[in-house]
Amino acid sequence: MADFYQEILSLRAIRAYEDRPLSDEHLDAIVEAARWTGSSKNRQDWSFVVVTDRDRLHGLAECGDFTQPVRDSAATIVLVKEPGGHDFDLGRAAQNMMLAAKAIGVASCPITLHRPAEARQFLGLSAEQEARYAVAFGYPAPNAAPAKFGGRKPKDEVVRYDRA
Ligand SMILES: Cc1cc2nc3c(=O)[nH]c(=O)nc-3n(C[C@H](O)[C@H](O)[C@H](O)COP(=O)(O)O)c2cc1C
Secondary structure, X not given: OHHHXXXXXXXXXXXXXXXXXXXXXXXXXXXXXXXXXOOHHHOOOEEEEEEOOHHHHHHHHOXXXXXXXXXXXXXXXXXXXXXXXXXXXXXXXXXXXXHHHHHOOOEEEEEEOOOHHHHHHHHOOOOOOEEEEEEEEEOEOOOOOOOOOOOOOOHHHHOOOOOO
């Protein structure tokens, strides 16, 4: 239990990956973590596009501004908001994928697709589907470390009790 809690607290965005594919077992475990995420009214108004082809990863990276992790990843999973879907649900699925990945030794980094219209076209989505966020995955490179600008605001600054 204490270990589980520490794993949650120590989850960080990792942007340097080994140049090798994820095993099918590991990739499937990550996808399953997304699929089993709870959603508003259990509607599951989402889908997940798993990109592993190197050329496709480079193309996908053009849809956002800070996407080097996508180019370097073994797999990047795009969270697609289906009609009626909620960002909150997609955020939960992303976090579950990241935590599940960590549990099996896979590093990850959330990614913003700053040009979702381009992402929609690139992925072949319909006008009703939205692709604004993704998560890049890979086995951590030997020198992989969290960004130096990490850390968090002090508790006093961000936590209030009973009223603002
Ligand atoms: C919604 C969201 C979008 C993000 N987009 C990107 C991105 O496009 N590129 C990137 O390198 N990191 C991205 N990140 C990762 C953040 O930079 C990272 O979570 C933050 O710096 C804290 O990092 P740490 O948990 O390693 O301390 C994103 C994170 C979130 C939550």
